[in-house]
Amino acid sequence: MQKTQLLKMLAVGGAAALALAACGGGSDSGSGGAPDVPMYEGPVGDGEGQLNILAWPGYAEDGSTDPAADWITPFEEQTGCQVNVKVFGTSDEAVKLMQGGGWDVVSASGDATLRLIYGSNVQPVNTDLTPNYADIFPDLKMQSHNSVNGVAYGMPHGRGANLLVWNKDVVGETADSWSIMFEPDSPAAGGVGPYDSPIYIADAAVYLMATQPDLGIKDPYSLDQTQFDAAIALLKEQKALVSEYWSDYNKQIEAITNGTMTGATSWQVLVNYYPENIGSTKAKEGATGWSDTWMIAKDTPNINCSYKWLDWIASPAINQQATAWFGEAPSNVKACDIDPQQCTDYHAGETAYWENVYYWNTPTEVCLDGRTDVKCVPYSEWSKAWSELRS
Amino acid sequence: MAATTASPPKGGFGYRHPRARLAALLAAPMTWLVVVYLGSLAALFLTAFWTVDGFTSAIVRTFTFDNFIEVFTTPAYLQTMLRTLGIAIAVTIVCLVLAIPVAYFMARVARPRWQPLLVAMILTPLWASYLVKVYAWRAMLTPENGVIAWFASPFGLGGPGFGEVGIIITLTYLWLPYMILPVYAGFIRLPNSMLDASADLGAKGWRTFRSVIIPMIFPSVVAGSIFTFSLSLGDYITAQIVGGKVIMLGNVVQQNYVTNLPFAAAFATIPVVIVLMYLAIVRRSGALENL
Amino acid sequence: MSTAIRLTGLRKTFGDVVAVDSVDLEVADGEFLTLLGPSGSGKTTVLRMVAGFEQPTAGAIELAGVDVTGTPPYNRDVNTVFQDYALFPHMNVLDNVEYGLRVKKVPKAERRSRAQEALDAVRLGDYGERKPSQLSGGQRQRVALARALVNKPRVLLLDEPLGALDLKLREQMQVELKELQREVGITFVFVTHDQEEALTMSDRIAVFDAGRIAQIGTPTEIYEHPKTAFVAGFVGVSNLLEAGAAATILGREGTWSVRPEKIRVMLGEASAEGNERAAAGTIHEVVYVGMATRFFVDLDAGGTLIAVQQNSHATSADVNAMRGQRVTLLWNTENEIHVGS
């Protein structure tokens, strides 16, 4: 029902991702040590009258994209907090904007959260002050991407898994493995479509977890140099099979539907558009995915409005509306009472489904999987390695 | 006559201090040029010598040549540089080959009252969104069921598909007006009497074209090529959409500017240097003086 | 002497504008013919048709007895010196002059020496390396001349080649050009709207009026015996005695003209002697022009005549004092020219 809205929104997101943002100056932070930002004690009082939101496209809608999608106007009416939204296109852009300051809350994916936490750009969140936190799916709470040392840093918003899609005419009726994207004898050779971002290195790592257990990869975002090199080597081999790398949703929709891309990584929201001859599944090796978290800027002058927003966006009705609009699984259990079909489509409550979904995370030098005997390859190296691979 | 020579010139401040007046006149644009334009270039260049915190991507201001060393010692990056340069040169040449006859027709063959219409037609694509145009070319270039492939298949040919050729075709389409317009202006400026004189001295059409027309519109051609060359050199969106697996210089910058601004800056200085080198070559040829 | 150019019934229209209308003209080999006429009278158009840049609407063009009406410019043995010189700005002077020879594939050595010769002939032998933009107007004009002459054409067409020069240089170039033409013996067709230039340089003059030739003849014929009031007026000063005055003073029908320098001015009353004619009048304006003075005399019989007198002894103060005086004008009857009925 929301297909056109979604396409519109995706187009907006695509364009935003393409637009070059101004280069801000760097902050002097970045010690990499444990953050020491104090948590707000409460209580949440009257709003300051203003709230500056940094959001993914479709996460903070005020009815201007579509009159039906509006959860900002009622928020403003209820709280008196006037909202100002800026949309960003990539996690990297979000981090840059937060470093520049001036924003109160941000919807951060797992590959941005830790950078924000360790960069002292955000503050811990006192979940006692947000009643709706209690109804969040347990497997979304206190994850490695949204907490540090048992301290929560935000309010989960929604999640999704990166799916394997294939063209049945080329690959066959059924498929269950990323092998069609990685193995040289794949029937999809010449039509493989990986996601064009450094974070896709983790997808290779997920495949290696299954195919080369000797490497000992436990977390695709915690790769030591050996593991990382193996993933890059796999990706270099994959390059021969690739037809196109995609980062623009429109490009994938078009390439998949007209049959030039025959085996690819994709998202549920895109799969909804595909014709009968396109199969989709979560591959047996597991998958990367995203889990987004609303976080509060460290120096926000609008702390009350910020807490009110976190609680608002996680409330069952609003959470359902916002995640349905975007096309992902909601974070609030009660959201599924409102639209059970959405929760079935996006596997919201299926704990087992999410067990081998590795949410996007920020690789750091300190291994996220707890290893202390080795250094892991940090994200900036991932980024460079990806550029080199693509060159 | 001593009195006249000794008497000071009359007039206001500006008259007495022509330099001061000039300075006042140029102050605003010069400030803009120096601070905003050159300043940002300098900042870019300076940033290229810094490094980043590997975790937060925050800039760490310690001086290093590492970024440049990495750019120039990584074979893959050198390959991308060469590829980008090749694409930019190819686009410029194709634009040139297409623009000269088109501009000649517009300026010298078409009736004068059609000229504004023809110029408008050349300009029309510039009003359309860049993305729309590139996506249109994606539809044209799509292998097997794209428009070009469809037309080529009866002849047993495939379309160019996505890749270098697709990029060159698309960029040529995008930047062609920037070549046609200056060349057209060059043809318009060309006095008729030059062509008459050449014919008068015994030269037939082709000879006149080679010995008079081309040398006289050369500065316009150079102006156009500066546009097509530098626009192609810096483009990255076209490669994303119709490049298939192929990327250009700009894509590397775009992929890294947030996570590793210094590295991206080092990479971004390359096209700037290439364009400066191009301008230097052009300057030597003397074409800029007549621009 | 054979015919270099023959134009028969030449006509050219641009849309509704008739630029050239039924022009018949023969130019002899080695002749210096000037096309003289006011702006827009079709001089350039005739020249361009002879050169081949413009196709006639009707009529034929013959060069040395061969019909070239449809021949493109590059196949006509004719060269042009353009009004704006049309030197190629990207070539130096020598290359400009060599251009025609290079096109005709003349060997390099010969090319060089002929070009150098042509430049020497126009006294620009040392300027070969310069660009046209580094030359003065007169120098450019001479380069244009050398560029045309080096090809040794049968006919040289010159469209107001001296128009852009100042008076001094212009007079000097007129002499030089005439000398050059005599030396090389090429047929010159020269366009100007300056009657003095036409009179000093030409073997014959064709006076153009609205696309037609009003009169053609030697300078003397044109000047002394203009056939129409237009020619009389355009070549020299039109000093007309219209019907009424002509009847009273001359006792003749029609319009008559007397050249100003043929009239003597006598103070007070004077009577005609022999074949002289007398007309009384009042000086209403005096213009002192250095070597001569122009008197504007209102005739009692009606109309105004201009008389020019050498200032052999008079000063400007003397002549200025004559304003308002009664005078008698005297001239020889043989100087009365019938210019219209």
Ligand SMILES: Nc1ncnc2c1ncn2[C@@H]1O[C@H](COP(=O)(O)OP(=O)(O)OP(=O)(O)O)[C@@H](O)[C@H]1O
């Ligand atoms: N290309 C053209 N298109 C239309 N009309 C033209 C064209 N060339 C000349 N004419 C017209 O033809 C007439 C004759 O023009 P031409 O240039 O021959 O005059 P001209 O005697 O050389 O005048 P001038 O002394 O001003 O150079 C003019 O009325 C002019 O407007």
Ligand SMILES: [Mg+2]
């Ligand atoms: Mg003329």
